[in-house]
Amino acid sequence: MITHTGIQSFSAKSPVVTLGIFDGVHCGHQLLLSEVIKVAGQLGRESAAITFWPHPRFVLSKADDDFRLLNTMEEKTEGIRAAGIDHLIVVPFTPEFAAITGEQFISEFLVDKLQVSCVVVGDDVRFGAGGTGTAQMLQEFSGESGFCVKHLDTHLHNETRISSTFIRACLRAGDLASANRLLGKQYSLSGTVTTGNRIGTSIGFPTANIxxxxxxxxxxxDGVYAVYTEVKGKRFAGMLNIGIRPTLQDHDHKTIEVHMIGAEGDFYNENLTVRFVQRIRDEMKFGSLEELRIQLEEDRKTTMNIIKFDNH
Incomplete structure (x- = not known):
C-alpha cells in the first residue's frame, strides 16, 4: 500500500475510492474496504481509501477534552494496509478544509483531482462542511460527472449499528468482548515502560508501568485483563491492571501496569504494546499485600487458561 499525505502525489488513473475516518478499522469498515477492492478488480482499477487527520472533532471541537480515539494514525494505516487497499490518501484536516462544502469536495477533489471511476460508501457517510455531503449527494453528482456510486447498508450487531462510537462505549463500560468482536481483532495500547515503586516485585509480580x-x-x-504483551521483539502472556491501585493507596491517579508472565530483565524505557484478550475482574482493594499476592496468583492461573484457548 502506498500512503499519500494529501492528493498531490496521487497519480493512479480513475481509482475506485471510499472515504471516512475509519477509527478502529472495525468490521463495518473492513466490509467497506473489501467491497472497494472487489469493485476495483471488476473495473480493472486501483483501490484507494481517503481518510482525514487529525480527527475532525479535534479541529472543530477543541473544548471536547473527553473525546478519545481507538487508533493512532499509525494503527489506522496498518489496519487499512492489512485490508489490502492499494492507496491510502491522508487528507490534513484543517479549519480551511473543514469549510469546503460537500459539493466542492465531490467536484474539486473526487472528480477534478482524483478523477474517480467509482465511490463506495456506507449509507451513513458524511463529508463536507456541516456534514452535508451524503451518499444521496454522491448519487446526484455521479451521472453528470461520470462515476458510479455503490453504497452498503449499515452493518448491525444485536440491532445496534456498528460504529467507532459504539466500540468506544463498550470499552468504557468494560465490555471488552463486544469491542474485540466488533473490531475483528484485539484492542491494543502502545507506550513506553516507566519506573514504578517496585511493590509488585516485592511480592513476586514485577510490573511494567505503561x-x-x-x-x-x-x-x-478500570479492571484486570488478560493480555498479550509485545516488547523487544518478544511476546508474553500478561495480566494488566488499569486503575488507582486502591490497596497501595499511594496515589489517586490512574495507572496502567502489566505483569509479563515468564519475562526476565529490565524493560524500562522500552516501547511496549499490549493486546487485550479478556477482562478478568474489577479492580479490588485488599486488606494486605499478602491478600493481594494471593489474588494475583489466581489471576495468573486465570490468565494462562484464557491464553491457552485464545487463537490469536
Missing part, C-alpha cells in the same frame, strides 16, 4: 504514547487513545475501563 505511559501510553498518545493522550487521545481510548483507555478501557
Amino acid at each position: 505511559n501510553v504514547s498518545e493522550h487521545f487513545k481510548q483507555i478501557p475501563s
Whole structure:
C-alpha cells in the first residue's frame, strides 16, 4: 500500500475510492474496504481509501477534552494496509478544509483531482462542511460527472449499528468482548515502560508501568485483563491492571501496569504494546499485600487458561 499525505502525489488513473475516518478499522469498515477492492478488480482499477487527520472533532471541537480515539494514525494505516487497499490518501484536516462544502469536495477533489471511476460508501457517510455531503449527494453528482456510486447498508450487531462510537462505549463500560468482536481483532495500547515503586516485585509480580504514547487513545475501563504483551521483539502472556491501585493507596491517579508472565530483565524505557484478550475482574482493594499476592496468583492461573484457548 502506498500512503499519500494529501492528493498531490496521487497519480493512479480513475481509482475506485471510499472515504471516512475509519477509527478502529472495525468490521463495518473492513466490509467497506473489501467491497472497494472487489469493485476495483471488476473495473480493472486501483483501490484507494481517503481518510482525514487529525480527527475532525479535534479541529472543530477543541473544548471536547473527553473525546478519545481507538487508533493512532499509525494503527489506522496498518489496519487499512492489512485490508489490502492499494492507496491510502491522508487528507490534513484543517479549519480551511473543514469549510469546503460537500459539493466542492465531490467536484474539486473526487472528480477534478482524483478523477474517480467509482465511490463506495456506507449509507451513513458524511463529508463536507456541516456534514452535508451524503451518499444521496454522491448519487446526484455521479451521472453528470461520470462515476458510479455503490453504497452498503449499515452493518448491525444485536440491532445496534456498528460504529467507532459504539466500540468506544463498550470499552468504557468494560465490555471488552463486544469491542474485540466488533473490531475483528484485539484492542491494543502502545507506550513506553516507566519506573514504578517496585511493590509488585516485592511480592513476586514485577510490573511494567505503561505511559501510553498518545493522550487521545481510548483507555478501557478500570479492571484486570488478560493480555498479550509485545516488547523487544518478544511476546508474553500478561495480566494488566488499569486503575488507582486502591490497596497501595499511594496515589489517586490512574495507572496502567502489566505483569509479563515468564519475562526476565529490565524493560524500562522500552516501547511496549499490549493486546487485550479478556477482562478478568474489577479492580479490588485488599486488606494486605499478602491478600493481594494471593489474588494475583489466581489471576495468573486465570490468565494462562484464557491464553491457552485464545487463537490469536
